[in-house]
Amino acid sequence: MSADRVVIGGSTGFMGRYLQERWRRQGREVVTVSRAGADIRWSDQAAIDRAVDGASLVIGLAGKSVNCRYTPANRAEIVRSRVDTTASLSRAIARAAAPPPLWVNSSTATVYRHADDRPMTESTGEIGSGFSVDVARAWEQALFADDLPATRRIALRSAIVLGHGGVLEPLKTLSRLGLGGAHHDGRWPVSRGRRAAGTAHLPGARRGRQRFSWVHIEDVARAIDFFERTPTLEGPVNASAPHPVDDREFMATVRRVLGVRIGVPMPRWMLELGAIGIRTETELVLKSRWVLPEKLTEAGFVFRYPTLEAAVRESFDRAAAAQDAGP
Numbered sequence: 356m357s358a359d360r361v362v363i364g365g366s367t368g369f370m371g372r373y374l375q376e377r378w379r380r381q382g383r384e385v386v387t388v389s390r391a392g393a394d395i396r397w398s399d400q401a402a403i404d405r406a407v408d409g410a411s412l413v414i415g416l417a418g419k420s421v422n423c424r425y426t427p428a429n430r431a432e433i434v435r436s437r438v439d440t441t442a443s444l445s446r447a448i449a450r451a452a453a454p455p456p457l458w459v460n461s462s463t464a465t466v467y468r469h470a471d472d473r474p475m476t477e478s479t480g481e482i483g484s485g486f487s488v489d490v491a492r493a494w495e496q497a498l499f500a501d502d503l504p505a506t507r508r509i510a511l512r513s514a515i516v517l518g519h520g521g522v523l524e525p526l527k528t529l530s531r532l533g534l535g536g537a538h539h540d541g542r543w544p545v546s547r548g549r550r551a552a553g554t555a556h557l558p559g560a561r562r563g564r565q566r567f568s569w570v571h572i573e574d575v576a577r578a579i580d581f582f583e584r585t586p587t588l589e590g591p592v593n594a595s596a597p598h599p600v601d602d603r604e605f606m607a608t609v610r611r612v613l614g615v616r617i618g619v620p621m622p623r624w625m626l627e628l629g630a631i632g633i634r635t636e637t638e639l640v641l642k643s644r645w646v647l648p649e650k651l652t653e654a655g656f657v658f659r660y661p662t663l664e665a666a667v668r669e670s671f672d673r674a675a676a677a678q679d680a681g682p
Contacts, residue, residue, distance in 0.1 A: 360410040365417030368488035369521045376433040381614040407447035424552040424634050441497035454505040460498045462510040464646040465489035471560045476649035485553035507589045514595035518572030533617050537563025537603040538640045541623035556638045563603035566645035568595045571660035612667045
């Protein structure tokens with residue numbers, strides 16, 4: 356194995372695929388870890404130990420998608436898949452004769468409270484409550500649990516990541532059907548069980564005014580490169596573009612880039628019924644996430660896609676180029 360080795364845990368998802376392709380093009384050795392379809396399986400701790408020992412960078416991205424219904428079984432797997440894989444990487448680093456100098460592990464900007472009054476930064480942000488926040492806190496606790504004096508650790512509190520694929524694909528389809536309007540919050544009956552589990556979304560911002568923080572996938576990759584060159588950065592870091600928008604502006608931008616003139620607003624009752632039908636949760640579009648990249652900005656990081664329209668346009672243009680290229 357080469358000295359410039361990157362270990363990616365959770366390599367088969369949207370971000371993992373992008374990063375490994377990018378770093379292999381740059382000539383770096385990339386070792387992938389996943390449940391299947393990777394160089395190493397999560398069940399093989401000895402192989403993970405060998406890969407991590409001497410690596411220049413470890414990336415932790417693993418975790419069951421939150422794009423599902425928050426049933427008891429799914430909630431347990433969402434937490435377990437994040438905490439167990441993070442602990443596995445931590446054990447490997449603790450055992451390494453030559454521990455990696457940097458470990459960047461996924462977290463989420465959802466750790467902050469529903470915010471429509473002011474933005475959340477690493478220094479002034481307020482941690483929220485509920486199941487999604489509990490997941491983020493457990494994830495970060497697993498990252499920082501062990502004493503790893505030779506390895507700098509960063510919890511990447513990512514906003515919604517845009518790029519070719521990911522969240523934009525279903526929104527593209529809905530917009531072309533005329534259903535790409537703003538997502539309107541409102542009242543909806545909530546069971547006692549959902550309240551107890553912390554999965555109930557209570558009415559917040561109205562008429563699509565919930566804030567939408569986002570970041571282009573290229574800037575996430577560039578931020579990781581920046582972390583390697585900037586040893587002062589550690590702890591939680593917000594991965595979010597410096598110009599968040601609200602939900603109305605986000606959906607209007609998607610429609611404008613696609614050339615779609617009409618977008619019917621989606622009221623809460625329609626969103627809830629649709630979420631039940633496609634087995635997801637309305638929190639993903641109704642929670643107001645207002646996040647700013649304080650640490651990155653103060654450290655001198657320059658975003659390639661600081662504004663939304665350029666990020667959406669690049670994502671759709673790249674998708675069209677890939678389709679034109681064919682198999």
